[in-house]
Amino acid sequence: MVATISFWICLLVSSPASGFTGISLRSPFRRAAVSSSAISMVADDAKVCLVTGASRGLGRSIALELGKSGCKVVVNYAASEGPALQVVEEIKKAGGDAIAIKANCGDPSEINAMFDKAVEAFGTVDVLVNNAGITKDGLVARMKPEQWQSVIDINLSGVFYCSQSFFKVASKKRTGRIINISSVVGQFGNPGQANYAAAKGGVLGLTMSNAKEFATRGITVNAICPGFIESDMTGELSPEYLAKMAEVIPLKRLGKPEEVSGMCRFLALDPAADYITGHFFNVDGGIAMGC
Numbered sequence: 001m002v003a004t005i006s007f008w009i010c011l012l013v014s015s016p017a018s019g020f021t022g023i024s025l026r027s028p029f030r031r032a033a034v035s036s037s038a039i040s041m042v043a044d045d046a047k048v049c050l051v052t053g054a055s056r057g058l059g060r061s062i063a064l065e066l067g068k069s070g071c072k073v074v075v076n077y078a079a080s081e082g083p084a085l086q087v088v089e090e091i092k093k094a095g096g097d098a099i100a101i102k103a104n105c106g107d108p109s110e111i112n113a114m115f116d117k118a119v120e121a122f123g124t125v126d127v128l129v130n131n132a133g134i135t136k137d138g139l140v141a142r143m144k145p146e147q148w149q150s151v152i153d154i155n156l157s158g159v160f161y162c163s164q165s166f167f168k169v170a171s172k173k174r175t176g177r178i179i180n181i182s183s184v185v186g187q188f189g190n191p192g193q194a195n196y197a198a199a200k201g202g203v204l205g206l207t208m209s210n211a212k213e214f215a216t217r218g219i220t221v222n223a224i225c226p227g228f229i230e231s232d233m234t235g236e237l238s239p240e241y242l243a244k245m246a247e248v249i250p251l252k253r254l255g256k257p258e259e260v261s262g263m264c265r266f267l268a269l270d271p272a273a274d275y276i277t278g279h280f281f282n283v284d285g286g287i288a289m290g291c
């Protein structure tokens with residue numbers, strides 16, 4: 001049953017054939033890689049939150065949630081400059097402050113440069129949300145080295161290098177929070193997603209290892225495992241597909257990005273999360289329970 005459910009997640013969420021991944025809302029115009037406003041009403045001591053892959057989907061929702069909470073948000077993107085700048089504007093309208101920084105989270109040198117720019121703009125980074133992720137699905141027998149490597153590079157190595165850069169900033173202050181966006185697929189696998197499952201499962205191991213290593217510096221590290229979440233892309237699926245998917249989820253519906261970003265806000269900002277580290281929080285409508 002679990003395999004069946006996860007297979008549907010694979011088909012519906014990430015199949016390139018479904019057109020469900022790789023959608024790029026590229027801006028027709030180009031600007032500098034760092035963009036910000038001249039005026040900000042945000043408190044000087046507002047938390048600085050860096051969200052990777054924040055131009056679209058869950059990352060966008062997380063960035064908006066943190067911005068709405070009065071934070072200074074670094075909106076990272078790889079290609080979708082226009083949408084990233086829209087997120088920046090929405091955050092400012094909602095009372096936060098934000099800048100957009102272009103960086104490929106599959107490249108350690110670009111990650112380092114992104115943290116340097118974030119510190120230059122906001123003075124520090126208090127919260128890191130490792131959200132950027134891609135899928136390049138295929139059966140193991142036919143998976144090309146590039147399919148394997150690019151998913152590992154962005155979904156797993158990117159989390160490692162961002163965490164390493166964040167640690168350099170946060171360890172000096174002896175406080176900080178990291179939230180890694182994994183997946184239920186990292187918990188129970190998925191046919192056609194060996195690369196994605198390995199990366200997302202690896203993120204869970206990295207979460208626990210870093211939680212233990214960083215605890216002495218007052219930095220907590222937790223993960224969120226979303227199930228099947230509504231997005232721009234799910235909007236393109238047929239109502240029949242969506243109905244079939246909802247049928248196998250105990251709560252009988254897909255999740256909303258706000259439900260993931262609500263959990264993220266709690267782990268990132270709530271004082272009650274001070275004593276939580278090394279844990280995984282499923283936001284999945286109960287799907288990971290199986291039958």
Ligand code: NAP
Nearest residue numbers: 053055056057058077078079080104105131132133183229
């Ligand atoms: P999405 O809509 O495809 O958005 C992906 C985001 O990641 C975009 O902002 C994209 O930016 C960014 N990104 C991609 N490659 C990047 C790179 N090399 N460097 C920096 N940013 C990069 O995906 P999503 O559905 O919101 O998923 C977000 C995270 O949640 C992923 O880690 C995914 O695995 C996880 N997740 C999602 C679901 C779900 O149902 N949606 C379920 C479980 C887990 P550009 O547009 O600029 O490329």
